[in-house]
Amino acid sequence: MNLVFPHTFVPLFRAVAPHIHAYHGKTFVVGMAGELIAAGKLNAFAQDLAILHAMGIKLVLVHGFRPQVNEQLQAKGHPSRFSHGKRITDAVALDCAQEAAGQLRFEIEAAFSQGLPNTPMANATVRVVSGNFLTARPVGIVDGVDFMHSGVVRKVDAITIRRAIDIGALVLLSPFGFSPTGEAFNLTMEEVATSTAVALQADKLLFMTETAGIREDLHDPESAIDTELALADARRLLAGLPDATLPTDPAFYLQYCVKACEGGVERSHILPFSVDGALLMEVFTHDGIGTMVVDEKLESLREAGPDDVAGIVQLIEPFERDGTLVKRSRTEIERDVSCYSIIEHDGVIFGCAALYPYPEARTAEMAALTISPQVQSQGDGERILKHIEHRAKGMGLESIFVLTTRTMHWFIKRGFQQVDPNWLPDARKRKYNWDRRSLVLVKRLS
Structure with missing residues (x-):
């Protein structure tokens, strides 16, 4: 049976x-x-x-x-x-x-x-x-x-x-x-x-x-x-x-x-x-x-809109609960939804990432990079990363950075390098959680 x-x-x-x-x-x-x-x-x-x-x-x-x-x-x-x-x-x-x-x-x-x-x-x-x-x-x-x-x-x-x-x-x-x-x-x-x-x-x-x-x-x-x-x-x-x-x-x-x-x-x-x-x-x-x-x-990679908020929340919630991602409120996601890029298939969101620019430092943070467990190891993470890099280049930025506690090896394999948290732009450094001790990884955009 x-x-x-x-x-x-x-x-x-x-x-x-x-x-x-x-x-x-x-x-x-x-x-x-x-x-x-x-x-x-x-x-x-x-x-x-x-x-x-x-x-x-x-x-x-x-x-x-x-x-x-x-x-x-x-x-x-x-x-x-x-x-x-x-x-x-x-x-x-x-x-x-x-x-x-x-x-x-x-x-x-x-x-x-x-x-x-x-x-x-x-x-x-x-x-x-x-x-x-x-x-x-x-x-x-x-x-x-x-x-x-x-x-x-x-x-x-x-x-x-x-x-x-x-x-x-x-x-x-x-x-x-x-x-x-x-x-x-x-x-x-x-x-x-x-x-x-x-x-x-x-x-x-x-x-x-x-x-x-x-x-x-x-x-x-x-x-x-x-x-x-x-x-x-x-x-x-x-x-x-x-x-x-x-x-x-x-x-x-x-x-x-x-x-x-x-x-x-x-x-x-x-x-x-x-x-x-x-x-x-x-x-x-x-x-x-x-x-x-x-x-x-049917699968598309695009910038997110207001109608995508619920799908983004549903996608990232499990990773927030297990500590992989920093918890974000729905209000914060609604406010920043234009910063997000998503992968959807047949109307269902299977991947996302957000790009927060710091123009004065000519850099941007890539945050909330998430791929659904159903489709992991199929290259969607790299597709989103390339899309985020393209968005950052379009803003005239010279680099992107991430804060991570568990996935440093994935980023290092894709050209990121670890730097001291003091490297962060001043506005981002003021929000850095020293108790979480996230690693800061930077990738230069050619």
């Missing part, structure tokens, strides 16, 4: 709470590769979706069915044919796709039925609604290849889908669309999910895929995952990649993420279904687990 002890649960829950608040009432479109179901991960994934639903997130789930259709075709001794990353859907393949879609919809609806018994989400009711929400047209003939019954999305019935999710239902979409004359077309999960997210102007589009995300070095399969790509960077990366023909190709899901962001979806994600709880980790943790494409970087 796994136990969550109070001393670990409370900090964890506090860290997650801002995300819960931020996403309540938001709309997520989730594209689920058929490989997830083939790998036996549907029930666990349904639990995670039920958790999001219970937190007030509006959900549209689009399922894929590549391996299931391939299996049906193999059982009939019929080849699976693809071109340009799409299935060539002849009459036999269309029949197999319809059969696979029906079976998968049954399995997915069953996974959400009966309150998910014997799971952490027991008694959570998730009503699943599905229907003919998609109008499609044929792909036609491309480069001499007749795609027959394969289609592309022509229109999404966003109004009806919105009504369903607004009353608390989860909308389930299969990759099928119909022409106005009733002809059925086989679509791709990725296109359906992207078109639906754009039509709904969803807050997130999340692909649960066979891939871990976009790696920082595309030639090294062991390199780290790039957890956040600005849309402009994603476009440049995509332009340099070969056309994607397989879902495991780096460009395959990335092209849909870029299309979604260009269509007004704030964030699109590529996540590995092989990692248990990947969806929850991506939504409720600072850096997530996969790759997120955003119209602009």
